[in-house]
Amino acid sequence: MASIITVNLPQHSYDIMIVPGSLGRLGEYMANLKLGNKVLLISNPIIFKHYGQKVINSLESEGFKVAHQILPAGEQYKNPNSIQKIYDVALANHLERSSTMIALGGGVIGDMTGFASATWLRGIHFIQVPTSLLAMVDAAIGGKTGVNHVQGKNLIGAFHQPDLVLIDPYILRTLPSREFRAGMAEIIKYGIIWDTELFARLEKSKNLSQLWHIKSELMDFILQYSCQAKVDIVSKDEKETGLRTILNYGHTIGHAVESLTGYTQLTHGEATAIGMFAAGEIAIKLGMWTKENSQRQNALIEKAGLKTKLPDSLNISKIIDALQKDKKVKEGKVRFILPTQIGGVEITDRVPTTAIYEVLSSMRTRD
Amino acid sequence: MASIITVNLPQHSYDIMIVPGSLGRLGEYMANLKLGNKVLLISNPIIFKHYGQKVINSLESEGFKVAHQILPAGEQYKNPNSIQKIYDVALANHLERSSTMIALGGGVIGDMTGFASATWLRGIHFIQVPTSLLAMVDAAIGGKTGVNHVQGKNLIGAFHQPDLVLIDPYILRTLPSREFRAGMAEIIKYGIIWDTELFARLEKSKNLSQLWHIKSELMDFILQYSCQAKVDIVSKDEKETGLRTILNYGHTIGHAVESLTGYTQLTHGEATAIGMFAAGEIAIKLGMWTKENSQRQNALIEKAGLKTKLPDSLNISKIIDALQKDKKVKEGKVRFILPTQIGGVEITDRVPTTAIYEVLSSMRTRD
Ligand SMILES: NC(=O)c1ccc[n+]([C@@H]2O[C@H](COP(=O)([O-])OP(=O)(O)OC[C@H]3O[C@@H](n4cnc5c(N)ncnc54)[C@H](O)[C@@H]3O)[C@@H](O)[C@H]2O)c1
Ligand SMILES: NC(=O)c1ccc[n+]([C@@H]2O[C@H](COP(=O)([O-])OP(=O)(O)OC[C@H]3O[C@@H](n4cnc5c(N)ncnc54)[C@H](O)[C@@H]3O)[C@@H](O)[C@H]2O)c1
Ligand SMILES: [Zn+2]
Ligand SMILES: [Zn+2]
Numbered sequence A, B: 001m002a003s004i005i006t007v008n009l010p011q012h013s014y015d016i017m018i019v020p021g022s023l024g025r026l027g028e029y030m031a032n033l034k035l036g037n038k039v040l041l042i043s044n045p046i047i048f049k050h051y052g053q054k055v056i057n058s059l060e061s062e063g064f065k066v067a068h069q070i071l072p073a074g075e076q077y078k079n080p081n082s083i084q085k086i087y088d089v090a091l092a093n094h095l096e097r098s099s100t101m102i103a104l105g106g107g108v109i110g111d112m113t114g115f116a117s118a119t120w121l122r123g124i125h126f127i128q129v130p131t132s133l134l135a136m137v138d139a140a141i142g143g144k145t146g147v148n149h150v151q152g153k154n155l156i157g158a159f160h161q162p163d164l165v166l167i168d169p170y171i172l173r174t175l176p177s178r179e180f181r182a183g184m185a186e187i188i189k190y191g192i193i194w195d196t197e198l199f200a201r202l203e204k205s206k207n208l209s210q211l212w213h214i215k216s217e218l219m220d221f222i223l224q225y226s227c228q229a230k231v232d233i234v235s236k237d238e239k240e241t242g243l244r245t246i247l248n249y250g251h252t253i254g255h256a257v258e259s260l261t262g263y264t265q266l267t268h269g270e271a272t273a274i275g276m277f278a279a280g281e282i283a284i285k286l287g288m289w290t291k292e293n294s295q296r297q298n299a300l301i302e303k304a305g306l307k308t309k310l311p312d313s314l315n316i317s318k319i320i321d322a323l324q325k326d327k328k329v330k331e332g333k334v335r336f337i338l339p340t341q342i343g344g345v346e347i348t349d350r351v352p353t354t355a356i357y358e359v360l361s362s363m364r365t366r367d
Helices: A023-033 A045-061 A080-092 A107-119 A133-139 A169-174 A177-193 A196-204 A216-235 A243-248 A251-260 A268-285 A291-303 A316-325 A353-362 B023-033 B045-061 B080-092 B107-119 B133-139 B169-174 B177-193 B196-204 B216-235 B243-248 B251-260 B268-285 B291-303 B316-325 B353-362
Strands: A003-009 A012-018 A038-043 A065-070 A100-105 A125-130 A144-149 A152-159 A164-167 A336-341 A344-348 B003-009 B012-018 B038-043 B065-070 B100-105 B125-130 B144-149 B152-159 B164-167 B336-341 B344-348
Touching: A003 A216, A012 A216, A023 A045, A023 A125, A023 A164, A038 A045, A038 A080, A038 A107, A045 A065, A045 A100, A045 A169, A065 A080, A080 A107, A080 A144, A080 B080, A080 B152, A100 A107, A107 A125, A107 A133, A107 A144, A107 A152, A107 B107, A107 B152, A125 A133, A133 A169, A133 A177, A133 A216, A152 B080, A152 B107, A164 A216, A169 A216, A177 A196, A177 A216, A177 A243, A177 A268, A177 A291, A177 A336, A177 A344, A196 A216, A196 A291, A216 A243, A243 A251, A243 A336, A243 A344, A251 A268, A251 A316, A251 A336, A268 A291, A268 A336, A268 A353, A291 A336, A316 A353, B003 B216, B012 B216, B023 B045, B023 B125, B023 B164, B038 B045, B038 B080, B038 B107, B045 B065, B045 B100, B045 B169, B065 B080, B080 B107, B080 B144, B100 B107, B107 B125, B107 B133, B107 B144, B107 B152, B125 B133, B133 B169, B133 B177, B133 B216, B164 B216, B169 B216, B177 B196, B177 B216, B177 B243, B177 B268, B177 B291, B177 B336, B177 B344, B196 B216, B196 B291, B216 B243, B243 B251, B243 B336, B243 B344, B251 B268, B251 B316, B251 B336, B268 B291, B268 B336, B268 B353, B291 B336, B316 B353
Parallel strands: A012 A164, A038 A065, A038 A100, A100 A125, A125 A164, B012 B164, B038 B065, B038 B100, B100 B125, B125 B164
Antiparallel strands: A003 A012, A144 A152, A336 A344, B003 B012, B144 B152, B336 B344
16 A cells, blocks of 8 residues: 655645655655755664665665765764764765755654755755654654754754655564654544544554554554644644644643653653643543543553553652743743544643642552 | 835745944834844954944843854854854743844854854744945845855855844944955946946946945945845845846856965955956957946946956966866856846856956966
């Protein structure tokens, strides 16, 4: 099965192609785009070892001149220094305005390659080949690119749209299960905030925690509907002035939990799962949605092998302090995205601190 | 006299205000734009000493919270390291999406502040207060921002449009004459490539080499018509895919001469003057324009106190080599912008190397 989602933006259009086994055909697809013949491939050592040569062969067989730069794996390398390294190889290989940078990796490689391509010669072509589930359904779509400042995540960046996003679900076979679940958290999120059909299909599946529990048709369906959800939302709000906020569902408390545990103890998806659970409980308390819907959400989180209890180490007042410091706070009020139905959320800054406190207290493993 | 040029781009509009004595009213103008109340002012030590406090007072009296960052003067500091310093103060002062960075300086400060504002939080507001003549009529307009890579000028950058360009001609009083003439070279360029009326007014003036030789009404006229010329050209070609190329008139040979003399011996304007003279001579040789028009151009160059002879140190074959290496070269052919009339140029890659050689030879001071 192959599906193509065409993203139409006011100044630019591109395709998201979801095609099993397509990695070795990247060269062909690229040739169709009529871009210049110089290509710079960016990856990390693990991913390059699995897939790098295949991509290079495919590109070279179509006549592209391919240089590559391998950056160390890990969020801690998503910084200006890595961007400088990309610039250096771009220069050494005489990349021109017509040239293309290709990201072969998860969100970290995608965000960095996107930013380097946004700023080299004030913007060159850019192709995303996401290799993690999270990158496929989330990071590779929407045009946000960037790196971290030592003191804060994603503070430096640019909007820059790709010319192609190529998703080959087979690549997921080598993805560690914990990373798979991180992507699944975002997929469940799309079910809650946007797409009832996606939610229903997830409910029908017995297990969502690892790739081999999921039939390949279902996996294709999940990828297609998730990408479509993200495309729908970001296309309506390209520069993040309104609607895009709903993508932060589960991320308000999620981010606080992530940062308080130093971004190491939990994956982003594990923190998001905790955040979605908490948002559901808060919404029940405010009379915005039903216990039954909340249980349906939480059943998916569980099937994805994600936990909903707070890590023991966390102090609840500290979480509440961290919420206040979040960059999404306006005039001291924490903005929550709360569910009102399956497939629908509301944005509100009227959540009483006592409600947050009570919900978080109920999420401790011990009392 | 005050004039306002409104720049209408598909996704953004802003004003260029040319108002003598307006520097102390920046706060008022900014208040009208309804931007957030946090401001980061970027300048260099010389300019900040003259004008920094005046700008800060004006902003603070309108309730803005102003932080500032002073970067060392000079093209050699237009690099990623200076951008990192801007990020650091942006973080320390909690700049938000609604906040504004203000460039108070020449093109160097303008390009860097523009790039930092383009990439901090993926783009925040940006105001240009150009203080050099070149920045007023050229660098501050068009949305090109960026810094240099150690191995090449302006290789790193982004397109980012300002929310306001405030031009106070009085600021030019402290500008060194050599820098004034650098700006005048670009103004003469606009006369040749675009605007016959501007050209005619320049012809009527006795001396164009220093501010105090020019009546203030004429100076206002020059600023207004030059800004309008740049706006016309860049608005028709926001992302530099075609028409903008004509802005490189005089810059083909100019750049070669600049880089071969290490960017220190000549100002950019001095190199451009040499380049415009050479382009005129080449155009005559190719039968594209008349000796008479060429002499009219060269008379302006002379009135601006700019020279048209090559520096003694330069070897002509080296200039021709450098032309071949220029980034504007496509498939080994040097692209020239050549005049065909006063107010009109053509782009051509069919200039025989012998013609370039002969013209450059005639421009030596000794034989
Ligand atoms: N731009 C956006 O809109 C956006 C959205 C969400 C997240 N992000 C960013 O994305 C990043 C997180 O992305 P991520 O979760 O993909 O992290 P990641 O890129 O660090 O990848 C996670 C891990 O999985 C490994 N990996 C990836 N694909 C693999 C494969 N096929 N086989 C084997 N190993 C593989 C990586 O080497 C890494 O160790 C964060 O930096 C986040 O800020 C960006
Ligand atoms: N973005 C664009 O479209 C664009 C276009 C042309 C040039 N540029 C860039 O602009 C830069 C050149 O700009 P520039 O010529 O303004 O150089 P600059 O910024 O270095 O200024 C020239 C000198 O004049 C001094 N100065 C400026 N204003 C002054 C004032 N009012 N009083 C006293 N001293 C003053 C500065 O301190 C500096 O020493 C280059 O980096 C070039 O790449 C950009
Ligand atoms: Zn997320
Ligand atoms: Zn110039």
